[in-house]
Amino acid sequence: MGGTGEAGRRGDGARRPVGRRPGESGSRDAILAAARDTFAERGFAGATMRAIAARAGVDPSLIRHFFGSKAALFAAAVAAGSDVASHLRDALTGPRDGIGARVADAYLRLWEDPEVGEALRALIRSGVALGGPAEQLLEAIGASDGAPLPLERVLAGTHLLGVAYARFIAQLPAVAALDHDELVELIAPAIQRYLVPDGASRG
Amino acid sequence: MGGTGEAGRRGDGARRPVGRRPGESGSRDAILAAARDTFAERGFAGATMRAIAARAGVDPSLIRHFFGSKAALFAAAVAAGSDVASHLRDALTGPRDGIGARVADAYLRLWEDPEVGEALRALIRSGVALGGPAEQLLEAIGASDGAPLPLERVLAGTHLLGVAYARFIAQLPAVAALDHDELVELIAPAIQRYLVPDGASRG
DNA sequence: ACATCAATTCGCCAGTTGTGGAGTTTCGTT
DNA sequence: AACGAAACTCCACAACTGGCGAATTGATGT
Numbered sequence: 001m002g003g004t005g006e007a008g009r010r011g012d013g014a015r016r017p018v019g020r021r022p023g024e025s026g027s028r029d030a031i032l033a034a035a036r037d038t039f040a041e042r043g044f045a046g047a048t049m050r051a052i053a054a055r056a057g058v059d060p061s062l063i064r065h066f067f068g069s070k071a072a073l074f075a076a077a078v079a080a081g082s083d084v085a086s087h088l089r090d091a092l093t094g095p096r097d098g099i100g101a102r103v104a105d106a107y108l109r110l111w112e113d114p115e116v117g118e119a120l121r122a123l124i125r126s127g128v129a130l131g132g133p134a135e136q137l138l139e140a141i142g143a144s145d146g147a148p149l150p151l152e153r154v155l156a157g158t159h160l161l162g163v164a165y166a167r168f169i170a171q172l173p174a175v176a177a178l179d180h181d182e183l184v185e186l187i188a189p190a191i192q193r194y195l196v197p198d199g200a201s202r203g
Numbered sequence: 204m205g206g207t208g209e210a211g212r213r214g215d216g217a218r219r220p221v222g223r224r225p226g227e228s229g230s231r232d233a234i235l236a237a238a239r240d241t242f243a244e245r246g247f248a249g250a251t252m253r254a255i256a257a258r259a260g261v262d263p264s265l266i267r268h269f270f271g272s273k274a275a276l277f278a279a280a281v282a283a284g285s286d287v288a289s290h291l292r293d294a295l296t297g298p299r300d301g302i303g304a305r306v307a308d309a310y311l312r313l314w315e316d317p318e319v320g321e322a323l324r325a326l327i328r329s330g331v332a333l334g335g336p337a338e339q340l341l342e343a344i345g346a347s348d349g350a351p352l353p354l355e356r357v358l359a360g361t362h363l364l365g366v367a368y369a370r371f372i373a374q375l376p377a378v379a380a381l382d383h384d385e386l387v388e389l390i391a392p393a394i395q396r397y398l399v400p401d402g403a404s405r406g
Numbered sequence: 407a408c409a410t411c412a413a414t415t416c417g418c419c420a421g422t423t424g425t426g427g428a429g430t431t432t433c434g435t436t
Numbered sequence: 437a438a439c440g441a442a443a444c445t446c447c448a449c450a451a452c453t454g455g456c457g458a459a460t461t462g463a464t465g466t
Contacts, residue, residue: 020432020443043330045249049424059445070424127246127328127372154377155366155389162365163358169330174357186358190393219415228413252454262415267455
C-alpha cells in the first residue's frame with residue numbers, strides 16, 4: 001500500500017550535509033518526539049523508522065545510532081508514560097472527601113501533558129499486551145493502598161480509561177470539546193462512588 | 204523485524220494440491236475468521252495477508268481472489284462489529300427502570316459473541332479513526348432517542364468502553380475473570396445514574 | 407461429451423522495511 | 437596540535453509486503 005511518504009518537519013528535500021553539526025542539534029530529542037507522535041498516530045507496526053526519521057529531520061541511521069533498534073526506540077519514546085501509577089498515588093492517598101474529583105483531575109491532567117499523553121496514546125494504539133498503560137492504571141488504582149475493595153477501584157479505572165479513550169484517542173467531539181474542569185465535574189461522582197463504597201461527599 | 208512465520212491452523216507444511224477442491228471447502232469463511240483473529244491480535248498494519256492465509260490454511264492469492272485487497276478484507280472481516288448501535292437500541296428504548304443493567308448486559312453480550320467481539324477488537328486495535336466502534340457506541344448511546352441529556356449518555360458509553368477494553372482487550376485478570384452477570388451487576392448502578400439523571404431504581 | 411465458470415495454487419514483481427557497514431565532520435580532551 | 441569519541445549521512449542488503457498474471461483442477465449446465 002504505497003504511501004506518499006512523510007513530509008519532514010525539518011526535511012525540505014535538500015540534501016543535508018554529512019558529518020557532525022556545530023553546536024547542540026537536539027537531534028536525539030527530536031527523534032524521541034517524532035517517534036512518540038508517529039507511534040501514537042499509527043501504532044508500533046504502522047510507524048516506520050523512515051517516517052520517524054523524516055519527521056525528525058534526520059537520517060534513519062541516526063535512530064539506530066542512538067537507540068539501536070525500533071523496539072528500543074519505542075521503549076525510550078514511551079518511557080514518559082510508563083509510570084502512570086506514581087502520578088496518581090498522591091490523589092489516591094488523600095482524604096476520601098472529594099477523592100473522585102481529585103483522581104479524575106490528576107488522571108486527565110496526565111493525558112494533557114504533551115509528552116505523557118503522546119506516550120500513552122502510543123502505548124494504547126500499539127496494543128502493548130503486558131505492562132501497558134491500561135493495565136498499569138487499572139492495577140495502580142486497584143491495589144493502591146491495600147484497601148478492602150480493589151475490584152471496585154479497578155472499575156473506577158475502567159471508567160477513566162474509557163473517558164481518556166473517547167477524549168484523546170477517538171477524539172469524540174462530545175467529550176473532546178469539553179473543558180477540563182467541566183469533564184472532571186461530570187465524571188467525579190461516578191468515580192467517587194466506586195472509590196468510597198457509601199456514596200457520600202460530592203465531587 | 205523477521206517473524207518466524209505463522210504456523211497455519213490447517214497448514215501442515217505439505218504442499219496443498221492445486222485446483223478446486225471437491226465439496227464445500229468453507230475457505231471463504233475460514234479466511235474471514237482468520238482475518239478477524241489476526242487483525243484483532245496485531246492490528247491492521249501488523250497483520251499480514253500471508254499470516255492470515257496461513258492461519259486459514261489457504262494460499263494468499265485466494266484472499267485476493269475473494270476480497271480484492273487487504274483493506275477490503277478488513278472491511279469484510281469487521282462488518283459484524285459495524286452496527287453496535289442497532290444491537291443496543293432495544294435495551295436503550297425500554298423502560299427507565301433497570302436500564303443500566305439492561306444496557307450493560309446487552310453491550311457486554313455483544314463483545315462475548317465470538318464474531319462480533321473479534322471484529323470489535325480488530326477495529327479498536329487498528330485504531331480506525333472515524334466510524335470506529337468506539338465512536339459508534341458513544342454516539343449511539345448519546346443520541347439514541349433525542350433525550351435531553353446526550354452528554355451524560357455518552358459518558359455512560361465511555362464507562363462501558365473502558366470496561367470492555369479492560370475485559371476483552373487488555374484482559375486484566377480482575378475484570379476478565381468476573382462472571383458476566385457479576386460484572387453487569389457491578390457496573391449497572393453507574394450506568395443507570397448516567398442514563399437517568401435522578402439515581403432511582405437499582406440494578 | 408463438451409464448454410463454461412469458480413476455486414485454488416504457483417511464481418513473480420516492484421516497493422518497503424529494519425538493519426548494518428563505511429565514510430565524513432565536529433566536539434572534547436590532552 | 438593531535439587524537440579519540442561522538443554525531444551524522446550515504447549506500448546496500450536481505451527479508452518481507454501487497455498485488456498480479458497464469459496455470460491447474462474440479463463443478464455445473466447443456
